[in-house]
Amino acid sequence: MANGLAMRILPVGWSIGLPILAVMSVCFLGVSRLSATSSWDGKTQAEYVVTVETEKPDALYKKGEDVTFKITLEQNKQPVPEGKVYWKISKDNAEPVQNGTADIKDGVATVTGKLDEPGFLRCDVNFASPSQGNLTAAAAAGIDVTAIRPALPVPDDFVAFWEGKKKELAALPMDPKMTEVPAPADRPGTRVFDVQIACTGGAPVSGYYSMPTDAKPKSAPALLIVDGAGVRNSDFLGPIRYAQKGFIAMTINAHGIPNGKPKEFYAALDSGELKDYRVRGRDNRHAFYFVGMYLRVLRALQFLQAQPEWDGHTLMIMGGSQGGGQAIAGAALEPKVTYTFAAIPGLCDFAGATAGRIGGWPKPIPKGPDGKPDPVVVEATRYADGANMATMIKSPIHFYIGFVDLITPPTCEYAAYNVIPGPKSVDNRPANGHNHDDPKFWTMVSETLVNKAKEQQGGAVVTP
Template sequence: MFVDLPESELRQYRSSQADPADFDAFWRDTLASSRRHALGVAVEPVDTGLQTVDVFDMTFAGYEGQPVRAWLRVPHAATGPLATIVQFQGYGGGRARATEDLLWASAGYAHLLVDTRGQGSTWGGGDTPDPEGSGPQGPGFMTRGIDSRETYYYRRVFTDAVRAIEAARSLEVVDSDRIVVLGGSQGGGISLAVAGLVDGLAGVFPRVPFLCDFPRSTTITDSDPYKEIGRFLATHRHKAEAAHGVLAYFDGVNFAKRASARAWFTTALMDPVCPPSTVFGAYNEYAGPKEITVWPYNGHEGGGAYDDEATLRILADLFA
């Protein structure tokens, strides 16, 4: 069933999310601190047995120089520079196996699939630890380090993502002027953060994005992962105001206000995980050129393969 506002109201909806006065300074200082560390990009070929796609095990320095893993996939024997898709994973997943997710390289693009620190044990498998400690948290990642913006988990994840773009731009096989970011759910939220923090992207594809419009998303759904925050605040009743103050620095709504690259969003009207109003909360604030595809009869899977096919057509025009 529909889980949210009618589509006509969604297109008019505006999030109540606050825009912290020092939002830009916080992220400028966060990224500057991590940029003191060399990128340290290492790329090693992987023997997969594939004939049309070459796969490389890539490592680069993310937040505060901590190593982050990724798969780099390119068409066999490609020399570049190639238009490139940098992809971020959904909640709980890691970069998975070297022979998975071959679509983008098969279409002729370089494809950097970035691991998510600390995740990868719900599905897919991951190889990047999160060595930072935190205070009390609920199960999952949504409340890890939520007592302050400095310790909050997604400060590290979003910094890793920005550094992934910088690492990609350092590769000879990558055309640094033709990079798009893509992801579904959590990956869509990370893509929005990157769009707000990185200049010169060729495009942004946030599919049913998570991590958007926390004032609404934490109260409108009983589905995880947003419900992790609700359970935490039901226990730590006195922390609600402070927690939302922290979350404002990591909300896709506030990153969307700072984005300039052209964006193609998707949302689904029967999505209980990332309700469509929370997606429109970010979409309606997005500062760059934008389009959104609405899937009326779908849940959190969104358009699935239909989104892939549409993205291939868009990329062909974008990079013609």
């Protein structure tokens, strides 16, 4: 079948066992999480619930291997004797797409497809319930995920382009402006500063910096937390939480805008001046908005290194979604970064459509009059593509990937992950979309960063 996508309906049947996410390989971390998504949010009362899951526990398959999706339909927690569900199978929500219906028998139906290339095979299911309207669920299978590669090669002058940007940044003094603000009463032992730092790329760095009150010179690991998509104040509590754990820490907003303003101030920017930031300058590699954003990340990392309390070694960066893409860029541009946590990272593999697959968030490449990706934008955006940035990362990095993520598609995330030359690990979440369904997610992130900092300060072998 065209583009390597094939699917067919198989007879009704039960999947084997209760799927949980297993250890994938020496570099993959296992978690106990069902490889399925459900129409039920797990909180509100629901008469009907439709669920779909892959037959394999880890949702990992080979090229050309049949992928069976098990669909279940319950009413008041009991199998529905007979019914009909609608399904769609796609290549990670991109063409080619096939649709059909499946007959439920004793609460179960199965749909099978396959993909003859590395990527993700996604199954979306819809049930028209008589009492709740349309109920949807989705599952996805990773197909030879370690073989996924970026749609385009790294530009020949990519490194030179960024070396030029770094040289321009180095010529501009940081000139930090630090205004101490009161720490929350329930966060003792910390100092907090509203910080602005001069930066190239069209805007200053703007964020909050926090440190332990009793921090001694050359004693503390450093952490930069970068922001997800949107227009908002810098996270105030984020760096304070880590200062309580012994870090010097900083959060920056993505746009270099003032901190501590009323919500209306940020809402006005979001709907006005910064409304189009995701695609601004996309036809010019120097003007593309994310180039300036990455420079602000680099400058913030330089600021942390300039603090007398920094231990001189441990420099970490963490972010999710847009922040995950920024974290990748920070680790690429600053070789002194010692650990990176990139959750559901965006800004990777923009040019996916040139390879007949989905492109990475924010999908900045429009189609031209001929229906093909605009070649000017394709070329310009390559210089801010996280999949190209990833090739420069030498320090340990950890990815967290949701298989049913429609915002930052897993195909694009793996395209970046697979070309990282340094130590790396990945946490596969077959059931997750663009969220953190695991209630222990932030605890896990915090414990990971704290433990990695202890390892590095203790002189242990650096691991991802």
